[in-house]
Amino acid sequence: MQLTPPNAVKVVVLGQDPYHGPGQAEGLSFSVPVGIKTPPSLRNIFKELAADLGVPIPAHGN
DSSP states (O other), X not given: OOSSOGGXXXXXXXXXXOOOSTTXXXXXXXXXXXXXXXXXXXXXXXXXXXXXXXXXXXXXXX
């Protein structure tokens, strides 16, 4: 709630399960630290953003 004020939210993405691999979870939804392989769920989000909005796919998941 400190990083994103509720009145600034325009989209909500729901996920099913939290990351469970070593070093993946860092407290922000879908984010993984730099150096950790981007999980499939986050890759799919990046692909949709690229297809719909032309947003470049990042090299990491942070």
